[in-house]
Amino acid sequence: MDRKPDRKALKLALLSALDTAREDISTHAGRAREDYHPGTLMRQSIQENKVIWAVGAAVVGFVATRYFFRKPPVVKFERDKKPESVKKRTLAAIIRTGLWSLASAQLMELAKNHLQTLVMERVQQHFQKPPR
Secondary structure, eight states, X not given: OOOOOOHHHHHHHHHHHHHHHHHHHXXXXXXXXXXXXXXXXXXXXXXXXXXXXXXXXXXXXXXHHHHHTOOOOOOOOGGGTSHHHHHHHHHHHHHHHHHHHHHHHHHHHHHHHHHHHHHHHHHHHHHHSOOO
16 A cells, blocks of 8 residues: 655655755855955965965065155256256246246137037037927
8 A cells, every 4th residue: 555645744844854954054154154254265375375475575565665765767868967958948847837827718718618609509500400
């Protein structure tokens, strides 16, 4: 005789197996969260490779020091050492900035007026066109 399993006992067995599986998953997820946390991984890496981390930190410190505390560039041409050329360059820079400061307000006003009329014409043309 074929005996059918008790339906209620089968459900209870499945539910207990499901609870056990859920507990196992949460336990393993918690362990994985702890094991693969970036702080934990970094700590383990430093503990396992102390020499490599020390050399890397020294190299990064050296490069950062050279970058932030670098000296001004060396003058390569003799003509740049002469005081006359320095005076000429300084005078030219003063004249250029002075001219720009004198003319910039008028240039900006001129550009604003022309751009305003150009934009207004384009907007009017756009809204006068019939829809397609």
